[in-house]
Amino acid sequence: MIPHHLFLYQHLDHSAARRADHVAVQDTRISLTYGALRQEAVAIARRLQTLGVQPGDRVILLLENSVDFARAYWGAVYAGAVVTPLSVETKTDKLGFILGDCTPAAVIADEALTDEVHVALPADLNPAVISLHAPGEITADGPAPCAGRVIDQDLGCMIYTSGSTGHPKGVMLSHQNLTAAARSVCTYLGYTEDDRIFVTIPLTFDYGMHQLTMGALVGATVVIERNFASPLFTLDRLVKSGATCFPLVPTMAPLISALADRFDFSGIRLISSTAAALHPRVIDQLREIFSQATVFSMYGLTECHRCTYLPPDQLERRKGSVGIAIPNTEMWVEDSEGQRHYRDATGTLVIRGATVMKGYWNNPEKTAQRLRPGKFPGEFVLNTGDLCRLDPEGYLYFIARSDDVLKIRGEKVAPKEVEDALLMHPAVSEAVVVGRPDKVQGHQLHALVTLKPGMSPDPKELRDWCAQHLESIAVPRRVEIREAFARNANGKIDRNSLIDELA
Known part of the structure; x- marks a missing residue:
């Protein structure tokens, strides 16, 4: 039976008490038992306390996928801090924005990134910037430093996600949100x-991070892989690790398929996919490759972790569906008149339940667009903004996002962020970035620019510029230089005509 914990740190407390000598987390370098992981997490929490970190303070994690990430994550949790994970590829400008927005009390970073943090820090901020060294150098015992100082409504995590404005928004998740999500998905x-559980997806991505919380909830072992950049070597480690569960994102499937005949995947009992709806062709691929595994197709948003899952016994009948609401969650769609429908209708998806976020940090306007009063006083439901269809039996089919945020290799990229980077180049006058469907990546970014008079950079120079200012996932596959853009009646660039032209 899955335990019912009020606080995140109780996940680790529970498994450390039951399975102290069982391996909790491991990477290619080291492994830690549940007893050792808890001990080191408490020590890190106390170290954070000595640096002035109080419950409710934000602690940024700027760490590669590793046991160190797990140590830092649980250490921040035990301190009662709001864990704020960021990709190690976060560029200086974006890092500076997030630092200024969430005003962390501390930043735990890979040693190679501490200088970059100092460069990005706004002048009026002075958080403790620390790196973690070899495990085992510090030990501690006793209760969590935050015990009795937090309640389940307090924030446990904040995940920054891109939006159509190009400015990342901090999704505020309480202990209740996080523990409810772990219980529901584990169920x-x-x-x-x-x-x-073999994890190659980023631990900074909500489904990656939740492998740590779900693993600790049930006492499983989480095997952490740095990334999926070298599929051949990663799949070899997957098999040799004795993995039984393999969470992935849809864009990994074609890469796995190309190498599948080299490996025996019979030990994998469970495949789960999230970040975007699985295409029926991909479902067929995964079922053929992992013939002994149960495949779960899921769909969700950071703002509520997961929305839906497709029961495996419905895969043949409803391959195009993203399924039904996850346990302890209610969903419906609302039509253009605001009428609620539970079946046989198309409209905007709404989610109700304990996993719904508390809002966006420092952004009441965006919060009001997404959270609406619910059934009971003080309750809020999530207006996802996603256009979806319910079939006559209440199974959901995803149609489109409400804004133009794209999913590339399972991660969100805002075209406006890329446009802003291009417009920083001294030769660029205007920039438009659109997504083109791609079977492997999900989307490719295609940038179109006009130049200032007398300027003549070539496309490669502009791509290199983007690589200097953006994460690799946001660098356009192609940059095209144009004389001028078509405009609509309001004088604005006709983005829709460009999208149609490039389709």
Whole structure:
């Protein structure tokens, strides 16, 4: 039976008490048992306290996928801090914005990134910037430093996600949000203490991070892979690790398919996919490759973790569906008149339940667009903004996002962020970035620019510029230079005509 914990740190407390000598987390370098992981997390929490970190303060994690990330994550949780994970590829400008927005009390970073943090820090901020060294150098015992100082409505995590404005928004998630999400997803996935969960997706991505919380909830082992950049070597480690569960994002499937005949995947019992709806062709691919595994197709948003999952017994009948609401969650669609529908209708998806975020940090306007009063006083439901269809039996089919945020390799990229980077180049006059469908990546970014008079950079120079200012995932696949853009009646660039032209 899955325990019902009020606080995140109780996940680790529970498994450390039950399975102190069982491996909790491991990477290619080291492994830690539950007893050791808890001990080191408490020590990190106390170290954060000595640096002035109080419950409710934000602590940024700027760490590669690794056991160090797990140590830092649980250490911040035990301190009662709001864990704020960021990709190590976050560029200086974006990092500076996030630092200024969330005003962290501390930043735990890979040693190679501490200088970059100092460069990005706004002048009026002075958080403690620390790196973690070899595990085992510090030990501690006793209760969590935050015990009795937080309640389940307090924030446990904040995940920055891109939006159509190009400015990242901090999704505020309480302990209740996070523990409810872990229980719900563990319930239908059926994670057990005997599982070995192989994680290649970023731990800074909400579904990656939740592998740590779900693993600790049931006492499983989480095997952490740095990334999926070298699929051949990663799949070899997947098999050799004895993994039983393999969470992934849809764009990984074609890469796995190309190498599948080299490996014996019979030990994998469970495949789960999230970040975007699985295409029926990809479902067929995964079921063929992992013939002994149960495949779960899921769909969700950071703002509520997961929205839906497709029960595996419905895969043949409803391959195009993203399924039903996750346990302890209610969903419906609202039509253009605001009428609520539970079946046989198309409209905007709305989610109700304990996983719904508390709002966007420092952004009441965007919060009001997404959170609406619910059924009971003080309750809020999430207006996802996503256009979806419910079939006559209440199964959901995703149609489109409400804004132009794109998913590339399972991660969100805002075209405006890329446009802003291009417009920083001294030769660029105007920039438009659109997404083109791609079977492997999900989308490719295609940038079109006009130049200032007398300027003549070539496309490669502009791509290199983007690489200097953006994460690799946001660098356009192609940059095209144009004389001028078509405009609509309001004098604005006709983006829709460009999208149609490039389709």
